[in-house]
Amino acid sequence: MSTVPDLSIPIALTIAGSDSGGGAGIQADLRTFAFHQVHGTSALTCITAQNTQGVTRVDALPPEAVVAQIAAVAGDIGVQAVKTGMLLNREIIAAVAQQAEELPLPNLVVDPVMVSRTGAQLIADEAIALLCTDLLPKARLTTPNRYEAQILADLEIHTLDDMKQAAERILQTHQPGAVLVKGGGMTGELRGVDVFADGTQLAVLQTQTVHTTDTHGTGCTLSAAIAANLALGRDLFSAVQHAKDYVTHALQHSLRIGHGQGPVGHFYSLLSSGR
Numbered sequence: 001m002s003t004v005p006d007l008s009i010p011i012a013l014t015i016a017g018s019d020s021g022g023g024a025g026i027q028a029d030l031r032t033f034a035f036h037q038v039h040g041t042s043a044l045t046c047i048t049a050q051n052t053q054g055v056t057r058v059d060a061l062p063p064e065a066v067v068a069q070i071a072a073v074a075g076d077i078g079v080q081a082v083k084t085g086m087l088l089n090r091e092i093i094a095a096v097a098q099q100a101e102e103l104p105l106p107n108l109v110v111d112p113v114m115v116s117r118t119g120a121q122l123i124a125d126e127a128i129a130l131l132c133t134d135l136l137p138k139a140r141l142t143t144p145n146r147y148e149a150q151i152l153a154d155l156e157i158h159t160l161d162d163m164k165q166a167a168e169r170i171l172q173t174h175q176p177g178a179v180l181v182k183g184g185g186m187t188g189e190l191r192g193v194d195v196f197a198d199g200t201q202l203a204v205l206q207t208q209t210v211h212t213t214d215t216h217g218t219g220c221t222l223s224a225a226i227a228a229n230l231a232l233g234r235d236l237f238s239a240v241q242h243a244k245d246y247v248t249h250a251l252q253h254s255l256r257i258g259h260g261q262g263p264v265g266h267f268y269s270l271l272s273s274g275r
């Protein structure tokens with residue numbers, strides 16, 4: 001008697017923007033899902049004209065188009081985990097928050113993309129306010145970078161203690177299930193140190209700083225890897241640890257392409273085994 005192979009595969013959804021340069025956004029998320037052997041589905045929020053040197057244009061999709069993509073995926077395929085990336089404006093944030101209320105969008109990881117690691121604000125103040133009130137309380141985890149954490153915690157962040165205090169304050173103020181304050185925008189040996197808080201534990205995740213300027217897509221990759229690990233059934237802290245390990249390896253194999261900041265190497269295990 002032949003055995004029937006188990007073909008079930010975990011499924012994750014990314015709700016994010018397109019990066020024409022392929023290093024961040026939807027492109028990074030789908031590659032990250034694939035690396036984890038998780039089937040990737042997507043809802044596009046905006047199209048950026050972007051390369052390793054920056055963003056030259058952003059076109060938002062109508063919120064109805066975002067809603068239709070999420071409904072199409074959730075209504076037929078179903079997902080075990082979801083991540084949000086660049087939601088861009090108030091209307092899209094409101095639409096996604098409403099769907100998170102109405103649909104099963106489990107294991108919601110909110111990467112609150114609003115300030116780049118260089119400190120440039122990417123979305124309007126009123127969009128930030130709505131993200132805080134309507135989306136963060138629905139998140140299983142939110143993953144602000146240094147500058148986003150400064151806004152969410154209303155606190156300047158310079159030291160590891162500041163990162164810890166910010167994580168606790170974001171938990172209390174905005175009520176996500178957990179917070180990961182990312183240290184890519186810190187200086188010295190804190191660059192690459194992240195702080196996790198969920199109300200019961202406060203943990204410092206430390207890897208060696210990778211000395212490269214080719215860091216484009218680290219934030220997207222980390223949140224997508226966390227969602228992938230949640231879709232695979234890991235508990236939250238273990239999903240964060242595995243994702244951190246993945247992003248560190250991807251940074252160690254980042255790609256020297258373009259004239260600015262190259263992207264992380266999502267398929268590092270294939271790179272190191274040769275073509």
Ligand SMILES: Nc1ncnc2c1ncn2[C@@H]1O[C@H](COP(=O)(O)OP(=O)(O)OP(=O)(O)O)[C@@H](O)[C@H]1O
Nearest residue numbers: 117145182183184185192193209210217218219222
């Ligand atoms: N040079 C580095 N060495 C080691 N880890 C790093 C380095 N830079 C970033 N990381 C890690 O990458 C992950 C993403 O954090 P980061 O603060 O870079 O997010 P982000 O600002 O959202 O990303 P981006 O710069 O792509 O917008 C975190 O786990 C962070 O610690």
Ligand SMILES: Cc1ncc(COP(=O)(O)O)c(N)n1
Nearest residue numbers: 017018024025217218219220
């Ligand atoms: C479309 C899009 N989404 C997100 C980011 C930020 O990416 P990251 O924080 O990973 O560099 C980006 N540059 N472009």
